[in-house]
Amino acid sequence: MKNKLKVLRAEHDYTQDQLAKAVEVSRQTINAIEKGKFDPSLVLAIKLARLFKTDIEAIFIYEDQPS
Amino acid sequence: MMKNLKQHTLKLAGWTWSWVATLALATFGPKFIWDEHQVLTTLAIAVNLVNGVMMIIANRRYFNAMDELQRKIHTEALAITLGLSVIVGLSFSLLDQTNLISFNAEIGFLVGFIGITYMLALLINRKRYA
CATH class of the missing domain: 1.10.287 (Helix Hairpins)
Structure with missing residues (x-):
C-alpha cells in the first residue's frame, strides 16, 4: 500500500516525532509507514486522516497488485 | 504513550529480576542456606511461582502498552x-x-x-x- 504521509507531514510542518506524539505511536512506526514497510491499522489511519483533516483515501492508496 | 511503555518496561524488568532472584534462592537455598528444611523450600518455591505469575502479568501489560x-x-x-x-x-x-x-x-x-x-x-x- 502506497501513502502520502511524508508529503502531508511536510505540508503541515510536523516532524516524525511530533506526528508520532499526535497520534500516540512511536516515531519508528511513523517512519515505517512513510517508507511503506508497515501498513497501519484502521484506527491509526483514521487518526492520521482526522489530524490532517482529510480522507483516509487521500493518504493511503491501496493497490491490488504489489508493484 | 512512550512514557507509559517505559514505566511498563521498568516494571517488567523489576519482576524479571525478582523472579530470577527467587529462582536462585529456591535452587540454592535448600543446600547452602537452610539445610534442606522442607517448609522453607516449599515456601521458596511458592514465592518463586508467585513472582513468575507477576512477571507474566507485567509482560502482558507491557505488550498492551506497545x-x-x-x-x-x-x-x-x-x-x-x-x-x-x-x-x-x-x-x-x-x-x-x-x-x-x-x-x-x-x-x-x-x-x-x-x-x-x-x-x-x-x-x-x-x-x-x-
Whole structure:
C-alpha cells in the first residue's frame, strides 16, 4: 500500500516525532509507514486522516497488485 | 504513550529480576542456606511461582502498552522463537535419547536457546522495519 504521509507531514510542518506524539505511536512506526514497510491499522489511519483533516483515501492508496 | 511503555518496561524488568532472584534462592537455598528444611523450600518455591505469575502479568501489560508496529515486531519474534524452540528442543531431546550427545539435554539449554532466539529475532525484525 502506497501513502502520502511524508508529503502531508511536510505540508503541515510536523516532524516524525511530533506526528508520532499526535497520534500516540512511536516515531519508528511513523517512519515505517512513510517508507511503506508497515501498513497501519484502521484506527491509526483514521487518526492520521482526522489530524490532517482529510480522507483516509487521500493518504493511503491501496493497490491490488504489489508493484 | 512512550512514557507509559517505559514505566511498563521498568516494571517488567523489576519482576524479571525478582523472579530470577527467587529462582536462585529456591535452587540454592535448600543446600547452602537452610539445610534442606522442607517448609522453607516449599515456601521458596511458592514465592518463586508467585513472582513468575507477576512477571507474566507485567509482560502482558507491557505488550498492551506497545503501539501496533512494536506489537507486530514482538509477535513475529515470538512466533519464530516458539517454532524454533519446539523443533530444536525436540531434536536436541532426540540427540540425548539416542545417545548421540555425551551430555544430558537439560531444560536450561532450552531456556537459554529461547532467550537468545527471541533477542536475535527482535533485533532482525527491528532492523526490517527501521
